[in-house]
Amino acid sequence: MENKITIIDLAEGLAKRKHIQRKDAELFIRTVFETIQERLLEGDPVKVKGLGTFKLITVNSRESVNVQTGERIVIDSHAKVSFTPEKALSDRVNRPFADFETVALNDATKTEDMERIDLPEPEATEEPTTEAIQAPLADIVEPAAEVAQAEPEEIVLPEPEVAQAEPEAIVEPTPEVVDPTPEVVEEPVVETVVEEATPEPIVEEEPKEEPVVEEEPKVEPVAVEEPKVEPVAVEEPKVEPVIEEEPNVEPIVEEKPKEEPVQEVQSAPAAFMDKQDKEPAGADAVEKKSRNLTRWLLFLMLLLVAALILFLLFGPKGYDGEAVEREDTTQVEQKDTIEAVPVTPAKPTKSAEELAADYPQIPNGEYWIVGTKTTHVLEKGEDLSKLALEHYGDKKLINYIIHYNGYSMQKASNLFVGTEVKLPELVKKEQ
Amino acid sequence: MNNKEFVTEIATKLGMSTSQVNSLMVGLTAEMTSHFEEETQVSIMNFGNFEVKKRLERVIINPATKQRMLVPPKMALSFKPSNVLKDKL
Numbered sequence: 001m002e003n004k005i006t007i008i009d010l011a012e013g014l015a016k017r018k019h020i021q022r023k024d025a026e027l028f029i030r031t032v033f034e035t036i037q038e039r040l041l042e043g044d045p046v047k048v049k050g051l052g053t054f055k056l057i058t059v060n061s062r063e064s065v066n067v068q069t070g071e072r073i074v075i076d077s078h079a080k081v082s083f084t085p086e087k088a089l090s091d092r093v094n095r096p097f098a099d100f101e102t103v104a105l106n107d108a109t110k111t112e113d114m115e116r117i118d119l120p121e122p123e124a125t126e127e128p129t130t131e132a133i134q135a136p137l138a139d140i141v142e143p144a145a146e147v148a149q150a151e152p153e154e155i156v157l158p159e160p161e162v163a164q165a166e167p168e169a170i171v172e173p174t175p176e177v178v179d180p181t182p183e184v185v186e187e188p189v190v191e192t193v194v195e196e197a198t199p200e201p202i203v204e205e206e207p208k209e210e211p212v213v214e215e216e217p218k219v220e221p222v223a224v225e226e227p228k229v230e231p232v233a234v235e236e237p238k239v240e241p242v243i244e245e246e247p248n249v250e251p252i253v254e255e256k257p258k259e260e261p262v263q264e265v266q267s268a269p270a271a272f273m274d275k276q277d278k279e280p281a282g283a284d285a286v287e288k289k290s291r292n293l294t295r296w297l298l299f300l301m302l303l304l305v306a307a308l309i310l311f312l313l314f315g316p317k318g319y320d321g322e323a324v325e326r327e328d329t330t331q332v333e334q335k336d337t338i339e340a341v342p343v344t345p346a347k348p349t350k351s352a353e354e355l356a357a358d359y360p361q362i363p364n365g366e367y368w369i370v371g372t373k374t375t376h377v378l379e380k381g382e383d384l385s386k387l388a389l390e391h392y393g394d395k396k397l398i399n400y401i402i403h404y405n406g407y408s409m410q411k412a413s414n415l416f417v418g419t420e421v422k423l424p425e426l427v428k429k430e431q
Numbered sequence: 432m433n434n435k436e437f438v439t440e441i442a443t444k445l446g447m448s449t450s451q452v453n454s455l456m457v458g459l460t461a462e463m464t465s466h467f468e469e470e471t472q473v474s475i476m477n478f479g480n481f482e483v484k485k486r487l488e489r490v491i492i493n494p495a496t497k498q499r500m501l502v503p504p505k506m507a508l509s510f511k512p513s514n515v516l517k518d519k520l
Contacts, residue, residue: 003469003471003472004471004472004473004474005466005471005472005473005474006473006474006475006476007475007476010459010462010463010466010473013462013465014455014458014459014462017458017461017462018454018455018458020455025455027445028441028445028452028455028459029459029475031441031444031445032441032456032459033475033477033478035437035440035441035444036437036478037477037478037516037519039437039440040516040520041519041520046437047433047434047437048434048437048456048460049434049456049460050456050457050460050461050464051460051463052508054510056520078520079520080512080520081479081510081512081516081517081520083509083510085507085508089460089464089467089508090507090508092464092467092468093464093467093468093483093506093507093508094505094506094507095468095506096506097503097504097505097506100488100503100504100505101503102500102501102502102503103500103501103503104498104499104500104501105490105498105499105500105501383497384496385496385497385498395496395498396498398496398498409495410495412495412496413494413495413496
């Protein structure tokens with residue numbers, strides 16, 4: 001602490017208070033502490049009014065390890081001064097925190113869980129989406145470039161192709177990562193893309209033949225390279241079915257953003273592979289496509305991995321212990337009040353108070369004990385607080401069980417398996 | 432040794448009446464307490480340091496009931512004997 005005062009400052013203060021010489025005050029203070037010290041050295045505990053008790057306590061000899069050399073050393077038995085401040089003094093010192101009380105925690109509240117639940121979800125939805133949008137774009141540029149290099153003759157064609165491929169590429173990854181967002185959002189995107197690429201076969205499941213037929217007119221006017229172009233066109237229908245499959249997967253996985261992307265990626269490649277196998281088109285085209293596809297998939301995988309890492313890195317951070325524990329206490333308080341309410345309805349015939357007269361009551365308790373509810377034979381692993389929780393919904397009511405059975409605190413915590421415990425019928429006291 | 436004996440001993444040492452010493456003691460403790468409330472460290476030469484420290488909140492478990500309790504943070508006055516005092520013991 002930065003401010004530190006000594007006897008001299010104390011003496012000044014005392015001199016002002018008591019209107020005496022500063023020197024006298026200092027002498028007095030020195031004498032006081034000297035006396036305490038002398039008495040302590042005699043082994044006497046010294047009680048000073050308004051301050052507390054100084055006491056000598058002996059510390060037993062113990063073994064320890066020298067931190068630097070690792071040698072085992074014995075610390076000899078020695079005396080130690082202990083100081084216990086007076087209640088009044090410690091209360092005054094503690095005044096800033098006097099309003100806090102010790103709170104009972106429920107079993108259900110776990111600080112670790114709260115941290116985990118609070119953070120990850122919002123991040124999971126935000127981060128991947130942004131990434132997914134950025135990365136696929138980069139993704140798309142490459143396959144396009146490849147196409148251009150591999151088929152230099154098609155100078156006119158690559159453009160429409162790329163244009164067609166691009167939107168689809170975007171469509172695919174987004175649904176995967178963004179699944180939490182409703183399907184409605186995805187479908188419009190898919191449709192528009194499909195319209196661009198192939199006007200008619202929007203939802204049809206056997207688009208392989210039709211699109212080829214329809215695309216031909218586009219290609220014909222340009223050049224002779226029909227065979228090369230066709231397979232590329234065929235590529236699109238292939239992608240579509242994959243998109244159509246995804247909605248089926250999504251509803252199931254919506255709540256676990258972590259896992260689904262992986263699953264979908266796996267299903268997607270499978271779909272691609274199937275269609276590739278079936279495809280009758282030219283060999284080079286297939287190779288190119290597969291290259292493009294593998295690139296895509298690699299990128300997707302990388303993306304997902306990156307998202308996961310980010311998720312793990314930033315997930316658990318962000319809350320300091322105090323804040324969390326504060327929340328804890330408030331939660332506990334809420335739960336306690338809620339659970340405490342539904343105990344037992346009052347009996348109409350006799351007032352609870354009259355009934356209660358026959359049973360041992362807890363003074364100033366919240367409930368009357370008005371009879372025996374049931375008896376319970378303790379099994380292994382059970383204790384009274386568990387019973388209280390089971391039967392009354394509140395562990396605090398363990399006190400009533402203990403009281404009703406006439407157990408001492410010690411006995412209550414050391415009950416044997418097979419002990420028959422009487423559970424009291426409780427009625428809430430009216431205000 | 433209780434407060435009465437303590438006061439008497441100081442009175443004889445200084446040649447004052449016990450009531451005088453009593454009043455001075457009250458003044459002294461009041462003075463020290465006021466410093467503690469400001470969380471000022473009070474160090475007494477050759478005796479030790481009085482310091483107000485913050486104890487963090489923590490979770491305890493009542494061994495009898497297995498009830499978990501959250502103990503709030505608090506300020507506590509601590510005393511650390513000086514080396515001079517330690518050596519004399």
